[in-house]
Amino acid sequence: MIIVCPHCKKKHDIDANRIPANVAMARCKGCGNQFALQEAIEKPAKPVAGGLARRARIIGVTLSKGGVGKTTTAVNLATGLALAGFEVLLIDTDTQGQASFCLGVHPKGGLTELVTEELSADEAVVKARERLDLLAGGKSLAGLKRIIDRKDFGGELTLAETIRPLEERYDYIIVDTSPGWDPLTINVLFLVREVLVPVSLEVMSVQGLVEFLKSLASIQKYRKELELKYILPTFRDRRVKNADVILDKLHEVYGGMVCEPVRYNVRLAEAPALGQTIYEFAPGSNGAQDYRELVRKVAGNPKLFR
Ligand SMILES: Nc1ncnc2c1ncn2[C@@H]1O[C@H](COP(=O)(O)OP(=O)(O)OP(=O)(O)O)[C@@H](O)[C@H]1O
Numbered sequence: 618m619i620i621v622c623p624h625c626k627k628k629h630d631i632d633a634n635r636i637p638a639n640v641a642m643a644r645c646k647g648c649g650n651q652f653a654l655q656e657a658i659e660k661p662a663k664p665v666a667g668g669l670a671r672r673a674r675i676i677g678v679t680l681s682k683g684g685v686g687k688t689t690t691a692v693n694l695a696t697g698l699a700l701a702g703f704e705v706l707l708i709d710t711d712t713q714g715q716a717s718f719c720l721g722v723h724p725k726g727g728l729t730e731l732v733t734e735e736l737s738a739d740e741a742v743v744k745a746r747e748r749l750d751l752l753a754g755g756k757s758l759a760g761l762k763r764i765i766d767r768k769d770f771g772g773e774l775t776l777a778e779t780i781r782p783l784e785e786r787y788d789y790i791i792v793d794t795s796p797g798w799d800p801l802t803i804n805v806l807f808l809v810r811e812v813l814v815p816v817s818l819e820v821m822s823v824q825g826l827v828e829f830l831k832s833l834a835s836i837q838k839y840r841k842e843l844e845l846k847y848i849l850p851t852f853r854d855r856r857v858k859n860a861d862v863i864l865d866k867l868h869e870v871y872g873g874m875v876c877e878p879v880r881y882n883v884r885l886a887e888a889p890a891l892g893q894t895i896y897e898f899a900p901g902s903n904g905a906q907d908y909r910e911l912v913r914k915v916a917g918n919p920k921l922f923r
């Protein structure tokens with residue numbers, strides 16, 4: 618990553634892996650002044666030029682099957698993009714509300730209150746980290762599902778209509794989804810333009826992927842811009858022989874959509890208990906390395922964090 622000294626403007630090319638998690642301040646080797654590290658990370662050039670409002674890339678992290686790493690991926694992709702210098706909004710559309718838990722924040726409201734207008738956008742969206750905002754999920758989303766169900770028509774656009782005004786504030790909007798297939802999942806697929814599917818490397822998940830892609834196709838009939846963009850193999854464990862066979866099959870069928878797998882890494886399972894992302898909890902772990910690789914793939918920039 619590039620760190621720009623706010624005093625002398627000297628650029629330092631730093632390997633993010635070498636910065637300990639608890640370091641907040643840095644000293645410029647050029648002018649000797651101290652500065653806050655987070656503030657000095659160089660922001661990548663905005664994708665939109667010519668004074669036009671920016672249009673966030675909106676990515677849904679979704680698969681009907683439970684426990685495949687959706688929340689872990691959404692949280693660590695969103696935080697990784699923010700660490701790389703992008704402005705990011707993470708939206709949790711799951712009643713389990715685990716995105717807030719993973720980030721160690723406790724907002725008084727979130728997505729439901731924004732839709733019902735109990736809270737304004739400035740109240741519902743909370744700052745979770747530098748450049749990372751959160752629109753929290755949780756139990757109240759059950760009420761939102763009822764609101765969607767009661768609408769005579771256009772219910773599937775409820776989320777899209779609520780989120781569109783926020784789009785120009787961000788480079789990326791990452792949406793975590795619940796397992797299963799319900800009115801909120803459908804709403805997410807009418808909001809996002811790209812889909813990232815985490816698939817744990819086991820037969821049942823691949824079966825889940827095939828079923829999910831049929832459901833996705835039924836939405837794509839109405840929304841041509843909705844694109845299956847990334848398939849992320851998760852829980853890779855080289856000791857499990859069958860996993861390699863499944864990975865080969867994924868490459869054969871889905872080609873370039875298949876990302877570098879995220880390895881099984883116990884650090885990823887431990888980090889949420891402390892409300893920390895993998896980059897804070899264990900920056901040198903396989904989990905952190907694998908999610909940095911995903912950030913590079915999604916951002917299309919192999920130099921990030923190098
Ligand atoms: N690569 C990994 N290695 C080890 N543990 C992981 C890994 N990825 C996720 N986990 C852990 O596995 C569990 C399930 O992951 P996660 O909650 O991200 O899945 P999910 O798809 O969001 O689940 P749900 O469908 O219930 O929302 C969590 O305890 C998480 O910490």
Ligand SMILES: [Mg+2]
Pocket residue numbers: 687688689711715794795796
């Ligand atoms: Mg989840």
